[in-house]
Amino acid sequence: MSSMSGRPVLIELDKVTKKYEQARGSVFALRNISLKILQGEFIIILGPSGSGKTTMLNLISGMDRPTEGDIIFDRQSILGLSEEKLAEMRRKKIGFVFQFFNLIDNMTALENVMVPLLPEDLSEREMIRKAEDKLDLVDMFDKRDRFPNQLSGGEQQRVAIARALVNDPDVIIADEPTAQLDPDNTRKVLDILKKLNRMNGVTVIIATNDEELVRLSRDVITKEVRLKDGQIQGLRESSQGRSWSEVELG
Amino acid sequence: MPLFRILAKGFSLAIRAKKRSGAFVILFIVITGWLILQLAILDAYDTDRILDARGVILEPSHELNAASAYDSINEIYDAVKNEISGLYIVYYVEVYPGQLGLITVKSRGKGKPEHIPWVLDLVKPTRIVNGRAINGRGEGLINVNALINYSIPGGIQIIQSAKLGDYITLQQGNKKVDIRIVGMYNASIVSYSKIAKGTENLLYVSWEDFEYFVEDIWPSPADNAEKADYVFVRRIILIAGGDYFSGKALTNVESIRISLTQNPIAPFSVTLWGGVDQSIYVSDWFRTVVLLLGAIILGGIYSFLLIRYKKKEIATLRAIGWRGKDVLIFLLGELIFVTIVGFIVGLLGVSAFSTISNLPPISFNTIGITFIVILAAILFGYYYIWRGILRISPMEAFRRE
Numbered sequence A: 001m002s003s004m005s006g007r008p009v010l011i012e013l014d015k016v017t018k019k020y021e022q023a024r025g026s027v028f029a030l031r032n033i034s035l036k037i038l039q040g041e042f043i044i045i046l047g048p049s050g051s052g053k054t055t056m057l058n059l060i061s062g063m064d065r066p067t068e069g070d071i072i073f074d075r076q077s078i079l080g081l082s083e084e085k086l087a088e089m090r091r092k093k094i095g096f097v098f099q100f101f102n103l104i105d106n107m108t109a110l111e112n113v114m115v116p117l118l119p120e121d122l123s124e125r126e127m128i129r130k131a132e133d134k135l136d137l138v139d140m141f142d143k144r145d146r147f148p149n150q151l152s153g154g155e156q157q158r159v160a161i162a163r164a165l166v167n168d169p170d171v172i173i174a175d176e177p178t179a180q181l182d183p184d185n186t187r188k189v190l191d192i193l194k195k196l197n198r199m200n201g202v203t204v205i206i207a208t209n210d211e212e213l214v215r216l217s218r219d220v221i222t223k224e225v226r227l228k229d230g231q232i233q234g235l236r237e238s239s240q241g242r243s244w245s246e247v248e249l250g
Numbered sequence B: 001m002p003l004f005r006i007l008a009k010g011f012s013l014a015i016r017a018k019k020r021s022g023a024f025v026i027l028f029i030v031i032t033g034w035l036i037l038q039l040a041i042l043d044a045y046d047t048d049r050i051l052d053a054r055g056v057i058l059e060p061s062h063e064l065n066a067a068s069a070y071d072s073i074n075e076i077y078d079a080v081k082n083e084i085s086g087l088y089i090v091y092y093v094e095v096y097p098g099q100l101g102l103i104t105v106k107s108r109g110k111g112k113p114e115h116i117p118w119v120l121d122l123v124k125p126t127r128i129v130n131g132r133a134i135n136g137r138g139e140g141l142i143n144v145n146a147l148i149n150y151s152i153p154g155g156i157q158i159i160q161s162a163k164l165g166d167y168i169t170l171q172q173g174n175k176k177v178d179i180r181i182v183g184m185y186n187a188s189i190v191s192y193s194k195i196a197k198g199t200e201n202l203l204y205v206s207w208e209d210f211e212y213f214v215e216d217i218w219p220s221p222a223d224n225a226e227k228a229d230y231v232f233v234r235r236i237i238l239i240a241g242g243d244y245f246s247g248k249a250l251t252n253v254e255s256i257r258i259s260l261t262q263n264p265i266a267p268f269s270v271t272l273w274g275g276v277d278q279s280i281y282v283s284d285w286f287r288t289v290v291l292l293l294g295a296i297i298l299g300g301i302y303s304f305l306l307i308r309y310k311k312k313e314i315a316t317l318r319a320i321g322w323r324g325k326d327v328l329i330f331l332l333g334e335l336i337f338v339t340i341v342g343f344i345v346g347l348l349g350v351s352a353f354s355t356i357s358n359l360p361p362i363s364f365n366t367i368g369i370t371f372i373v374i375l376a377a378i379l380f381g382y383y384y385i386w387r388g389i390l391r392i393s394p395m396e397a398f399r400r401e
């Protein structure tokens, strides 16, 4: 019996198809995808360029709408939600990590981490406290006053992870988070994501075309989704039988 | 509160993006400064340059008292009343023979109080070399280096100078008027000698103080200062009506001059007249409109560049859950900062410049209009920014640059 059974479903893709209409005909970025993501999972979506990884992340986070099928986030279909509601959902429930970090150039590390909090009704002090907490978590507290161009790629990505975490999201969505990093920084970033998953129960979804990430995450992966031409080619659920309580104890 | 914080964040980013904002701040300084100047030039057509633009000056051929001038002035008024927006009379009364005279400007028939400081070139605010114009009763202007020489019977003389802030008190019994010197004019200009006619010092006061002096303080006073035989009429100033834009003002000046030259009303004759060509005014006006639109378009250009430059940033903010309005306020913060700083520095620069050089004064209207233009630029930018935000999908955040 898998250790995952019994956990609530966080995200469900139900027969999702995404078709892009173009001048030269239509492109199926995703075809009839069904997938359940449970709370606390660590999922890697693997696939070559153009296989539909980013499209899948876009749909999950409500930045794009499927051509067919339904997406359920936290027991609620997101298809009927307004742009405002979707933004709120992303802000409160999802943390994003991007391939190119996407930090704001003229803001310090600390300010960058505070960005998702700015639209919230929080005191300045509370915002700083939360942001410093997360910077500490990714071991960037000492460099909190530096600007992105004064940080290495790996450091920038750690700041970006702190930003993704600052609202205490249910899930972290990372698109090629290590593609710009050297092996050393790749391991550091992955270790942080693994730690978050294991210690805090944060669901992690990583899209990549790098098999190495699978190897490095062996100990935590719960699902490995292989995409090709917009279809699921292979789905491996983890045989590493860790129990939920084990995870909580770290 | 959160929106205000986001706005402030926009401000601080504008300060940090020195190169981009710096370039645009300078552009806004130049364009608002220039616009302020241009608006001041338009303003001057009805203030500093009103005599050049639409004045006709009449002077009596001989010494003429108010009593005998009264009917002639009415006659002049009737002859030109359809062409003028105001008739102003310069009255003179001698306080101390050869030493001190009192002058004032009074309108008869229609006349605009706001024109009074400008219709007598001697005392107009831009000609004052020291101090300021009078604001009403109790204040006066006097010539620079005023020296009043009183000969007292017995051969003694008292020579009294008058400086800024000094009081000149005109008193008879228990009736008196105190005039504080608030400004000084240059006695070397031509109209000084024409109006003073040999009197050494001229004190310019409001009509109310002048009238009080003539009707209450003067020994054996007259009932009506405008008909007193010891008050003299030194000049009549006609301000032609009609707008400059259609050329009506110039036509009126011409018709006043021709009618009063061909059918003079004795003993007054036309000695000076102005008039501005429609085309000069139109080109001043046109330049102003171009600058005005330029400032607004500059707001649009800045916003357009901001959106292009910050595309990735906007997509990222939207991806991580900022609402459209949050992003809007954030970018508006930068735009507002750049335009307002440009406006303030432009205004300060031009004001400083206009006080040291002989530029037309900057009126409250000019500042108000320029500010509204800046608001319009922000509004125009707002439109661009909002459209830009709606066009940028949060999905762009995942893309390569």
Ligand SMILES: Nc1ncnc2c1ncn2[C@@H]1O[C@H](COP(=O)(O)OP(=O)(O)OP(=O)(O)O)[C@@H](O)[C@H]1O
Residues within 6 Å of the ligand: A020, A021, A022, A027, A028, A029, A047, A048, A049, A050, A051, A052, A053, A054, A055, A056, A209
């Ligand atoms: N906005 C779009 N318009 C048209 N086609 C699109 C659009 N976005 C994606 N596609 C197409 O959909 C397919 C899947 O793209 P997607 O970006 O999801 O791939 P990916 O797996 O993330 O690739 P990569 O590893 O290169 O990032 C591709 O064929 C792509 O060209």
Ligand SMILES: [Mg+2]
Residues within 6 Å of the ligand: A053, A054, A055, A175
């Ligand atoms: Mg991709």
